[in-house]
Amino acid sequence: MLIEATEPSLKWDYETEIVVVGYGGAGAAAAIEAYDNGAAVLIVEKASVAGGTTAISAGVIAGAGTSVQKERGVSDSPEEMFKYFRATGQGLDDSNMVKTLCDTSAPNIEWLIGMGMEFKYLYVSGAEDYPEYSFITPVKPRGHSTGSGGSFFKVLKNACDKRAINCLYETKLKEIITSLKREVIGIQVESKGNTLHIRAKKAVVLACGGYACNEEMLKQYSFDKGYRAKYTGSVNHTGDSIRAGQMIGADLRCMGQVGVIPAVQRPSQRIARIVHTPGDPSYYRSDGGHYGIIAVNKKGKRFTNESGYYNYVAYDMLLPGNLPNYLIFDEKVRTTGTVDWPPWSGSENRDIKDGTTKKADTIKELAKKIEVNPKILEETVTNYNINAEKGIDPEFGKTRDLTPINTPPFYAFERIVGIHSTFGGLKTNTKAQVIDVNGRVIRRLYAAGETTGGTIGYNYPTAGTAIQNAICFGRIAGRNAGSETPYE
Numbered sequence: 001m002l003i004e005a006t007e008p009s010l011k012w013d014y015e016t017e018i019v020v021v022g023y024g025g026a027g028a029a030a031a032i033e034a035y036d037n038g039a040a041v042l043i044v045e046k047a048s049v050a051g052g053t054t055a056i057s058a059g060v061i062a063g064a065g066t067s068v069q070k071e072r073g074v075s076d077s078p079e080e081m082f083k084y085f086r087a088t089g090q091g092l093d094d095s096n097m098v099k100t101l102c103d104t105s106a107p108n109i110e111w112l113i114g115m116g117m118e119f120k121y122l123y124v125s126g127a128e129d130y131p132e133y134s135f136i137t138p139v140k141p142r143g144h145s146t147g148s149g150g151s152f153f154k155v156l157k158n159a160c161d162k163r164a165i166n167c168l169y170e171t172k173l174k175e176i177i178t179s180l181k182r183e184v185i186g187i188q189v190e191s192k193g194n195t196l197h198i199r200a201k202k203a204v205v206l207a208c209g210g211y212a213c214n215e216e217m218l219k220q221y222s223f224d225k226g227y228r229a230k231y232t233g234s235v236n237h238t239g240d241s242i243r244a245g246q247m248i249g250a251d252l253r254c255m256g257q258v259g260v261i262p263a264v265q266r267p268s269q270r271i272a273r274i275v276h277t278p279g280d281p282s283y284y285r286s287d288g289g290h291y292g293i294i295a296v297n298k299k300g301k302r303f304t305n306e307s308g309y310y311n312y313v314a315y316d317m318l319l320p321g322n323l324p325n326y327l328i329f330d331e332k333v334r335t336t337g338t339v340d341w342p343p344w345s346g347s348e349n350r351d352i353k354d355g356t357t358k359k360a361d362t363i364k365e366l367a368k369k370i371e372v373n374p375k376i377l378e379e380t381v382t383n384y385n386i387n388a389e390k391g392i393d394p395e396f397g398k399t400r401d402l403t404p405i406n407t408p409p410f411y412a413f414e415r416i417v418g419i420h421s422t423f424g425g426l427k428t429n430t431k432a433q434v435i436d437v438n439g440r441v442i443r444r445l446y447a448a449g450e451t452t453g454g455t456i457g458y459n460y461p462t463a464g465t466a467i468q469n470a471i472c473f474g475r476i477a478g479r480n481a482g483s484e485t486p487y488e
Contacts, residue, residue, distance in 0.1 A: 088458065124142075217238075261311070388403060
């Protein structure tokens with residue numbers, strides 16, 4: 001509901017009770033909860049369409065103790081999820097925020113199911129079974145997949161449409177407006193070339209993503225990982241809400257950490273993630289299905305467990321000497337139905353024509369095409385094949401997908417490191433309130449999702465963590481913002 005403003009001290013172009021900045025997963029969740037708590041809501045979105053990173057994600061949300069798990073005979077609990085998440089955080093996370101996320105993960109998934117969301121797959125999607133974590137809690141499948149980010153976000157968008165929640169598209173946050181009492185009372189935005197002032201009588205919720213598409217911020221905060229990687233998410237994640245929050249004294253948390261993932265870049269500059277979602281409900285990793293594939297660096301040598309957790313594989317890619325690197329596979333892989341994760345665009349010839357994928361009848365010829373020492377690459381493939389026939393990988397401990405690479409023609413494509421999300425942002429508490437540099441709550445300002453920092457620490461725990469973070473604190477922000485007493 002929009003109302004013409006009458007505030008005498010500042011010309012307001014719009015007036016409502018709750019302004020939500022950003023129309024992705026966190027923003028939609030906040031808007032729905034605020035509306036359901038009786039508040040008038042207006043969303044402002046920088047892009048021309050809704051969805052954000054949620055809509056272009058794999059459509060996975062992490063959770064423990066859910067009805068989906070119980071239906072599949074999986075016994076899990078928020079307590080076990082919490083122990084694992086704290087371990088991956090390595091002290092950089094906020095334990096209270098993590099506990100809130102884990103405790104509400106199941107109710108949040110039930111909330112989504114209640115709005116019509118269907119989860120097709122359940123699988124182990126993190127590093128739960130790695131030696132450094134497997135002793136902490138039993139390995140449990142916590143990745144709840146809808147099959148795609150588009151299908152996931154559609155449920156949220158439909159819920160907003162059902163409630164007739166308005167959105168101003170192509171509208172970028174410029175500043176947060178505060179009163180003399182240091183309370184947030186609105187925002188200044190740039191909308192289609194015009195500067196507008198929007199009054200929020202109850203509160204503002206910041207949910208417009210992180211800073212992974214802001215090269216300057218990556219240089220400043222995450223040079224070791226972020227600046228050496230390419231962003232695979234929304235081009236609108238330029239840290240607008242983080243910068244705006246800083247301008248009014250908001251504190252930051254965990255800014256140096258980013259989530260990295262193997263990716264491929266086409267000549268068109270489009271960057272695609274290389275993560276395979278399982279085609280069946282077996283308890284498999286999110287990057288499983290790498291049949292008979294090896295990754296080699298410029299020296300022609302393997303450097304990682306190719307079937308490992310994508311976060312770890314990307315870390316290995318960032319080590320000195322491992323960029324650029326290439327995935328090597330054969331005709332068996334191309335015809336096994338796993339072509340949803342290499343960079344096939346629907347036509348093998350098109351990928352070869354645009355140079356994304358190299359093809360050759362022999363490994364020696366393939367090595368020349370990717371400018372790798374032919375002798376070393378042949379030795380690497382031969383040694384891998386010998387061990388694969390025995391079902392072992394003495395170099396990197398690969399325990400599955402050990403299929404020999406021996407069916408010509410052979411293929412290769414270059415990989416880069418992509419960023420799927422940033423872990424740092426505005427410091428918030430478990431009520432989703434933004435905290436200033438003096439440790440005080442900034443009145444009437446809330447934040448959720450990738451705009452915030454501290455819920456994810458050093459390592460990305462499991463696929464679906466970012467979306468759970470968005471839904472969890474988006475809902476909390478919406479409820480608490482909606483219950484604020486109107487500012488007068």
